[in-house]
Amino acid sequence: MDERIRHHLRKLIWIAWKRPKTRERNLIKLGLDPETAWKSSVNGRGAWWNSGQAHMNLTIKNARFARLGLYSLRFMAIR
Numbered sequence: 001m002d003e004r005i006r007h008h009l010r011k012l013i014w015i016a017w018k019r020p021k022t023r024e025r026n027l028i029k030l031g032l033d034p035e036t037a038w039k040s041s042v043n044g045r046g047a048w049w050n051s052g053q054a055h056m057n058l059t060i061k062n063a064r065f066a067r068l069g070l071y072s073l074r075f076m077a078i079r
Contacts, residue, residue: 002073009070010051010060030059 017023020041027037032055040055050056062072 005073006062006065007048007051009065010056011047013060014047014050014056027055027059032059 014023017026023041024034024037027040028034032040036055040050040053043050066072
């Protein structure tokens, strides 16, 4: 369930970056190389597909969600 929630959050981020140029710029800003960022931003796939791919998982890590206060459900279950 935890992975599903993070997948959905990444999908919402992808949707918020409405234009391919914005997506490319943000992916580069988050550390992806320019060529991969461009290919990812114009691939023509939907938000759900993109949110599960490596370019999103590499740039928007779980630690980023933790910094925002969105902790892992697995971490909460262990406590």
